[in-house]
Amino acid sequence: MARYITQDKLTKLYDSLTTHNLDFLYLTDSEAHRDVNVKYLTGHPEDATLFIDVKNRQTTLIPWDYQLAKMYSEADRIINMAEYKGVTAATVEVFSESSTSNPKVGIPRGIPYDNVQLILDKVPSAEIIYNPTIIDSLLADLRSTKSKEEITMMKKSIEISNQLVTEIEEVVISQSKIKTEMDLAVFVESRMRELGAFAVGFESLVASSARSWQIHTYPRADPNQSLFQKGLALIDFGVQAEALTSDVTLPFIMGSMNEKMKTIVETVKSAHDSAIDAISESQYLHEVAEIAHNIIEKQGYKMPHSLGHGIGLTVHDSPLLRQKPSHESLLKHWTPTRIEEGMIFTIEPGIYEKDVGGFRLENDVLMTRNGPKVLTNAEPIFIDLN
Amino acid sequence: MARYITQDKLTKLYDSLTTHNLDFLYLTDSEAHRDVNVKYLTGHPEDATLFIDVKNRQTTLIPWDYQLAKMYSEADRIINMAEYKGVTAATVEVFSESSTSNPKVGIPRGIPYDNVQLILDKVPSAEIIYNPTIIDSLLADLRSTKSKEEITMMKKSIEISNQLVTEIEEVVISQSKIKTEMDLAVFVESRMRELGAFAVGFESLVASSARSWQIHTYPRADPNQSLFQKGLALIDFGVQAEALTSDVTLPFIMGSMNEKMKTIVETVKSAHDSAIDAISESQYLHEVAEIAHNIIEKQGYKMPHSLGHGIGLTVHDSPLLRQKPSHESLLKHWTPTRIEEGMIFTIEPGIYEKDVGGFRLENDVLMTRNGPKVLTNAEPIFIDLN
Numbered sequence: 001m002a003r004y005i006t007q008d009k010l011t012k013l014y015d016s017l018t019t020h021n022l023d024f025l026y027l028t029d030s031e032a033h034r035d036v037n038v039k040y041l042t043g044h045p046e047d048a049t050l051f052i053d054v055k056n057r058q059t060t061l062i063p064w065d066y067q068l069a070k071m072y073s074e075a076d077r078i079i080n081m082a083e084y085k086g087v088t089a090a091t092v093e094v095f096s097e098s099s100t101s102n103p104k105v106g107i108p109r110g111i112p113y114d115n116v117q118l119i120l121d122k123v124p125s126a127e128i129i130y131n132p133t134i135i136d137s138l139l140a141d142l143r144s145t146k147s148k149e150e151i152t153m154m155k156k157s158i159e160i161s162n163q164l165v166t167e168i169e170e171v172v173i174s175q176s177k178i179k180t181e182m183d184l185a186v187f188v189e190s191r192m193r194e195l196g197a198f199a200v201g202f203e204s205l206v207a208s209s210a211r212s213w214q215i216h217t218y219p220r221a222d223p224n225q226s227l228f229q230k231g232l233a234l235i236d237f238g239v240q241a242e243a244l245t246s247d248v249t250l251p252f253i254m255g256s257m258n259e260k261m262k263t264i265v266e267t268v269k270s271a272h273d274s275a276i277d278a279i280s281e282s283q284y285l286h287e288v289a290e291i292a293h294n295i296i297e298k299q300g301y302k303m304p305h306s307l308g309h310g311i312g313l314t315v316h317d318s319p320l321l322r323q324k325p326s327h328e329s330l331l332k333h334w335t336p337t338r339i340e341e342g343m344i345f346t347i348e349p350g351i352y353e354k355d356v357g358g359f360r361l362e363n364d365v366l367m368t369r370n371g372p373k374v375l376t377n378a379e380p381i382f383i384d385l386n
Numbered sequence: 387m388a389r390y391i392t393q394d395k396l397t398k399l400y401d402s403l404t405t406h407n408l409d410f411l412y413l414t415d416s417e418a419h420r421d422v423n424v425k426y427l428t429g430h431p432e433d434a435t436l437f438i439d440v441k442n443r444q445t446t447l448i449p450w451d452y453q454l455a456k457m458y459s460e461a462d463r464i465i466n467m468a469e470y471k472g473v474t475a476a477t478v479e480v481f482s483e484s485s486t487s488n489p490k491v492g493i494p495r496g497i498p499y500d501n502v503q504l505i506l507d508k509v510p511s512a513e514i515i516y517n518p519t520i521i522d523s524l525l526a527d528l529r530s531t532k533s534k535e536e537i538t539m540m541k542k543s544i545e546i547s548n549q550l551v552t553e554i555e556e557v558v559i560s561q562s563k564i565k566t567e568m569d570l571a572v573f574v575e576s577r578m579r580e581l582g583a584f585a586v587g588f589e590s591l592v593a594s595s596a597r598s599w600q601i602h603t604y605p606r607a608d609p610n611q612s613l614f615q616k617g618l619a620l621i622d623f624g625v626q627a628e629a630l631t632s633d634v635t636l637p638f639i640m641g642s643m644n645e646k647m648k649t650i651v652e653t654v655k656s657a658h659d660s661a662i663d664a665i666s667e668s669q670y671l672h673e674v675a676e677i678a679h680n681i682i683e684k685q686g687y688k689m690p691h692s693l694g695h696g697i698g699l700t701v702h703d704s705p706l707l708r709q710k711p712s713h714e715s716l717l718k719h720w721t722p723t724r725i726e727e728g729m730i731f732t733i734e735p736g737i738y739e740k741d742v743g744g745f746r747l748e749n750d751v752l753m754t755r756n757g758p759k760v761l762t763n764a765e766p767i768f769i770d771l772n
Contacts, residue, residue, distance in 0.1 A: 033420075034417075065600070067599075067600055067740075088716060107499060110499065112419070112496040113493060113499055114495035114516070114518065117495075117516060130500070189575065193568055193572045198607075199604065214454060215453070218585065219584075325472075327471040
């Protein structure tokens with residue numbers, strides 16, 4: 001394996017960090033704190049610190065697992081922490097050796113506080129640059145369009161996802177193999193790996209009509225909950241065939257619908273289709289989101305989450321498809337983003353009503369030179385309960 | 387559900403924070419940054435901010451999913467972020483409303499940098515108290531001994547784990563159902579949920595002899611790798627029956643062993659047994675770790691990870707069973723910990739040699755009034771490859 005970022009983009013990253021007068025960019029990924037940029041910039045699967053030396057255009061990786069890094073990761077230097085008595089000690093030493101007198105050290109907004117403190121303890125003259133509008137946006141922008149190699153990897157995840165959509169429809173319609181929400185989650189997560197997935201993209205959400213109005217519907221909340229209850233149900237799953245993950249939600253309509261359910265189903269379908277129709281190069285992402293929100297709000301409902309998000313090395317990648325923020329503290333860090341060729345994102349409008357149920361339809365869309373291409377084939381599935 | 391921490395321990399937490407003159411403790415848990423203390427202190431499954439108002443002995447939870455919190459979580463106040471335009475806005479507003487003129491706000495060491503920045507932007511007079519030796523150690527100490535309720539929940543995870551150990555032995559010895567590393571991972575993860583687990587404790591590690599010498603052995607590295615290759619193989623898995631997760635490693639000896647393999651197997655087994663024999667109330671944890679390290683080092687090997695760790699709401703819970711740190715920057719935050727009744731931790735010595743293979747044996751141990759009780763039944767499994 002090697003880094004996922006292309007050489008062109010890496011140059012762009014160095015150029016931009018140079019323009020902003022940064023000496024270093026300091027990133028970390030650990031069990032409690034995931035930062036996809038470490039993987040994106042080096043290929044290293046997980047658990048490492050990365051220093052980017054802007055002046056010397058050099059990357060230094062300090063992995064927890066040195067052997068893993070030697071096999072999978074690409075950096076100008078890979079440090080064996082065993083020679084420094086641990087990752088923490090190595091991080092501090094490597095930084096203090098390479099830093100100049102008053103190094104300006106850029107950090108991503110979410111870096112753990114103690115990582116910063118470690119550096120400041122050892123190099124008190126370091127100036128910490130916390131500037132999400134520059135640093136986090138820059139990294140997110142680079143990740144938001146996928147390279148040819150990334151698109152090829154994603155297509156494997158998509159292929160397995162589409163096979164699963166067909167098979168889920170079969171097992172749910174037949175009502176034989178599957179009884180509970182948990183059964184369906186286990187079926188999907190096992191089957192995707194039989195079909196060649198490397199890993200589950202994320203823990204599947206499965207909700208019968210008893211709780212589809214909730215948002216966090218992990219089947220673990222009640223492993224005996226029957227899937228086959230009259231009303232609106234759904235499964236939300238992701239396939240990681242190589243490194244990139246898909247993200248699909250299939251809604252089920254169990255038995256006949258009442259008027260409220262009909263309105264919810266039609267409104268979500270309309271928001272989904274209209275959003276996809278609105279996608280075109282140079283359109284703003286927040287405007288696409290607003291189209292879906294408006295359709296939903298016109299029916300008196302509110303969508304409690306964003307319309308969609310990029311998918312990639314992490315299931316919630318950039319770009320984000322959300323309305324322009326109304327709160328001033330958020331608006332401060334916000335800049336509008338246009339749709340570009342190579343973006344891959346979900347379109348997943350949903351409505352959730354406690355007494356009626358929840359309904360979400362989610363497909364993955366690739367922006368190509370010739371317009372949007374809907375990669376996945378999720379559609380509402382009607383189940384006859386009689 | 388309710389909070390996992392007992393009332394006695396919650397009182398202890400307030401008392402200790404009062405002694406250290408803190409006005410607030412500020413914790414957050416999010417997709418990119420997991421802090422098990424939010425779950426421990428409120429029962430809230432994930433994604434929330436928690437303010438602990440020390441003077442008023444009041445907890446305020448600001449969850450991303452308000453409905454989920456209403457059902458599952460216990461806090462004196464639960465804030466509906468919809469009334470504040472998002473979790474970020476709610477966090478800032480709720481804090482600034484409740485804070486006094488110069489509030490001393492304790493943070494855990496790994497809190498994301500931007501969470502601190504948010505507070506300081508709104509309440510510049512806030513004093514951020516970063517003191518791992520007090521704050522992080524206090525929380526870790528409270529979590530390290532389990533209540534009766536937690537032990538009962540853990541026993542369900544253990545029961546399923548032990549059933550799996552038996553079934554893994556069967557399917558691996560029979561060599562029929564299972565061909566690859568990935569097959570075994572899929573078998574275990576599906577089967578545990580059929581047996582009543584709510585979720586997979588963590589992504590299973592499975593390594594054939596081709597790569598058991600590595601540490602991060604997710605089967606996704608090569609889903610076609612055959613499990614049945616001569617040498618040392620292993621599976622490391624966790625079961626989450628309710629909220630608490632077990633953690634077991636079963637090593638396989640495939641075919642006959644050469645002398646080096648024999649030494650590794652015997653040394654690890656001896657380190658495992660000697661460590662368990664050394665467990666007794668008021669013994670220091672680092673001394674137990676040193677017994678295992680010494681046995682391994684006497685044979686000319688080095689164990690590249692700690693001897694074990696607590697298990698609980700997170701798979702890597704407190705306490706940690708590791709040697710006394712040798713590096714001064716780590717020693718600064720270190721205090722020796724004695725074994726106490728109610729602790730549940732893994733004992734998992736391992737040796738990893740590139741040309742020979744990797745071997746780890748891991749069991750879960752509960753410290754009871756009458757001494758250590760080994761809960762799981764992992765043993766080396768011998769497989770005849772002929």
